[in-house]
Amino acid sequence: MHSIPGSTHDGGADVIGLDIGGTKTHGIRLHRGAAVSETVSGSANVQNVSVEAARQSLAEVFAALGSEGIGRVIAGSGGVDTRQDADALRALIAEHVPGAAVDVIHDTRLILAAGEASEGIAVIAGTGSVAWGITGSGRQARSGGWGYLLGDEGSGYWLGREAVRHTLRRSNLELVPDSLSTALLRECGAETPESLIGLFHGPTDRRYWAGKAGLVFEAAQEGNPAATAIVAEAAGHLAGLILDVAGLLEIPGPVVIGGGLGMHQPMLQDLLRDTLSAAGLRDIRFLATDPVFGVAYLLAAGSAGSGFAGSGSTGSGSAGSGNVR
Incomplete structure (x- = not known):
């Protein structure tokens, strides 16, 4: 405690x-x-x-x-x-x-x-995504956080949805399921890629698909190029939210990143740290609590x-x- x-x-x-x-x-x-x-x-x-x-x-x-x-x-x-x-x-x-x-x-x-920051930029990278910041004078700014129908790019839901889209795209092109698609179909209990359509629009919710984000990271760590590209795009979206707020408030940080993805996915953390550092934001803190x-x-x-x-x-x-x- x-x-x-x-x-x-x-x-x-x-x-x-x-x-x-x-x-x-x-x-x-x-x-x-x-x-x-x-x-x-x-x-x-x-x-x-x-x-x-x-x-x-x-x-x-x-x-x-x-x-x-x-x-x-x-x-x-x-x-x-x-x-x-x-x-x-x-x-x-x-x-x-x-x-x-x-x-x-x-x-x-x-x-x-x-x-442990009273000013800076806070980021949630979890089921949804948002960045919010505040300066020492109390000025605030925000980017994202509009919900999954309007945004939440780079979130767990977004990653799960992109895995579904990838699987369906391969099927449309008459390509055999790759490692990401195979893992997704198995996890969802789906016999064919096309059955994911009804599952996605039917009895599931955004939390269900956010729960599939880990499959994307596992496939990326194993070298799956599509999964690697999805993770990189997610990092780009999240970095964009952070840089929006940093630019509006004209502050260099600190940037405090939480949420299930932000706290527990080292690949995402490395990509965010590299991108933000290159943009001049070097005090990057990933929550440990x-x-x-x-x-x-x-x-x-x-x-x-x-x-x-x-x-x-x-x-x-x-x-x-x-x-x-």
């Missing part, structure tokens, strides 16, 4: 931190700056799951961490692009901790805090209340009523 000496809490009460991603909700309970309990449940991001599914996931998190003695909840989530988004998520959380202050921030801010622990850094730094998207206290009947998408 992570301990942050000297962090403070409202009235000495405990704090719960939440990292709400596209596939899971990761929660911790902090007591006097130390994480004393930790749990993982399903996604509570209402852009990916129904409101009821989100409510159930949050119920499981608070059942595991406890609701008594909580003075504050700090929740980082994707899909909080407007005050209405933040209010809607805050309302769902407040059901479990009436009277506690509930702060909602974009999950990229947890990435930056987990990298989960983003939710950035909550402890925010508290210790005394910055947990600044720059929040729709932050505020919620008690009984004061949670707000924004529309949940």
